[in-house]
Amino acid sequence: MKKIILAVISLYFVCCCISTVEIYNLIKYSFLTNNSYNECLSRYISKDIFEGINKSHFFDDKIPSKKKLKLYMLFSICNFKNGIVWMRYTFERKDLKNSVISGSYDVPMKIYIRREEWHWKIVKKEETP
Numbered sequence: 001m002k003k004i005i006l007a008v009i010s011l012y013f014v015c016c017c018i019s020t021v022e023i024y025n026l027i028k029y030s031f032l033t034n035n036s037y038n039e040c041l042s043r044y045i046s047k048d049i050f051e052g053i054n055k056s057h058f059f060d061d062k063i064p065s066k067k068k069l070k071l072y073m074l075f076s077i078c079n080f081k082n083g084i085v086w087m088r089y090t091f092e093r094k095d096l097k098n099s100v101i102s103g104s105y106d107v108p109m110k111i112y113i114r115r116e117e118w119h120w121k122i123v124k125k126e127e128t129p
Helices: 002-032 047-053
Strands: 066-078 082-094 100-116 119-127
Touching (some): 002 082
Antiparallel strands (some): 066 082, 082 100
């Protein structure tokens, strides 16, 4: 009986750890990419949420800039269907002279995820100003 309970608990933690790694990488990609929303991303994140994270559409692509992201995973709770991931980020966009063009500093973010088939999808994002 103890082995069954330990197996269930282990499976729960493995499921949550995999989901947070997937979500962390997806959020990081969304912040840093210069690519636009595409069909591959649609399995994992909606267009509205992606564009809320990726602010590239606000800037002229002809002007070169550097992006810097510090992304911290704070806490996550999930079961086999739904979950919430708390993160905090600092994001800066600088020109080639290292002057800040835009930035957000130490922003808390709550990500709601849902299991769809064999992958996790971000269904809602909340930020505290």
